[in-house]
Amino acid sequence: MSIEIEKMLKRHSVRGFLPTQVDRNLLERTAKTALLAPSWKNSQPVKLFVISGDTKESISQKMIEDADNGVPINPDLKMPDQHDWPDNLHIRMKKHTIERMKYAGIQRHEKEKRLEFQRKMYKFFNAPHLFIFGLDAARPWSILDLGLAIQNIMIAANMSGLGTCPLASSVYYPDRIRETLDLDKNIKLISGIAVGYPDPNDPINQYYAEKLPAEEAIAWYGG
Numbered sequence: 001m002s003i004e005i006e007k008m009l010k011r012h013s014v015r016g017f018l019p020t021q022v023d024r025n026l027l028e029r030t031a032k033t034a035l036l037a038p039s040w041k042n043s044q045p046v047k048l049f050v051i052s053g054d055t056k057e058s059i060s061q062k063m064i065e066d067a068d069n070g071v072p073i074n075p076d077l078k079m080p081d082q083h084d085w086p087d088n089l090h091i092r093m094k095k096h097t098i099e100r101m102k103y104a105g106i107q108r109h110e111k112e113k114r115l116e117f118q119r120k121m122y123k124f125f126n127a128p129h130l131f132i133f134g135l136d137a138a139r140p141w142s143i144l145d146l147g148l149a150i151q152n153i154m155i156a157a158n159m160s161g162l163g164t165c166p167l168a169s170s171v172y173y174p175d176r177i178r179e180t181l182d183l184d185k186n187i188k189l190i191s192g193i194a195v196g197y198p199d200p201n202d203p204i205n206q207y208y209a210e211k212l213p214a215e216e217a218i219a220w221y222g223g
């Protein structure tokens with residue numbers, strides 16, 4: 001593998017952003033990389049909603065209000081219970097949660113700080129832009145197409161000096177987004193990403209999730 005490809009793919013989730021808006025041209029070029037992604041028989045089921053400014057703030061406020069009022073989350077793509085994951089995956093997830101909280105300066109017993117971190121997620125870590133990905137009249141296979149579109153955007157953003165964080169939490173209250181953007185009920189909102197310039201002084205951005213050694217995930221056959 002050439003150094004260029006490794007560099008291109010080197011990305012990590014950014015969870016602290018500068019308030020600087022991304023230039024409209026760059027934002028458009030980045031968003032359009034979603035259209036270059038492959039899709040099942042070229043079905044192209046992915047809808048992308050680029051949300052900034054007051055509209056983003058309004059979605060954020062509504063989600064925080066719901067969370068503070070104890071409204072249960074209701075994602076369109078149902079979440080498996082933590083304990084439904086097989087042990088080997090669950091262990092990695094637990095480790096990630098502990099590490100992420102450590103870099104956020106939060107200890108397990110600090111309930112109020114953990115709630116504040118959750119609110120930060122509903123503010124998309126203060127990123128100036130939120131990309132929400134939806135599927136229109138989709139089939140289960142379309143989830144793969146959506147993931148590929150998201151990854152295109154994250155890599156393109158990274159190459160332009162932008163940071164991103166995929167955020168399942170951005171669609172925990174999808175009706176709030178549909179109501180704000182006046183979207184059809186049939187558009188299912190699957191995930192979002194925060195987009196902006198990374199804040200180099202936010203300690204959480206020093207966190208790099210541990211990746212598996214190649215031999216644990218990749219097997220070679222036939223030479």
Ligand SMILES: Cc1cc2nc3c(=O)[nH]c(=O)nc-3n(C[C@H](O)[C@H](O)[C@H](O)COP(=O)(O)O)c2cc1C
Binds near residue numbers: 096166168191209
């Ligand atoms: C579908 C999806 C949803 C995610 N949702 C969140 C989220 O709500 N909050 C968060 O802090 N990170 C979220 N992440 C980021 C993962 O925690 C992160 O990708 C993983 O720990 C690996 O780290 P890396 O992205 O830095 O390589 C999500 C990632 C994916 C793929």
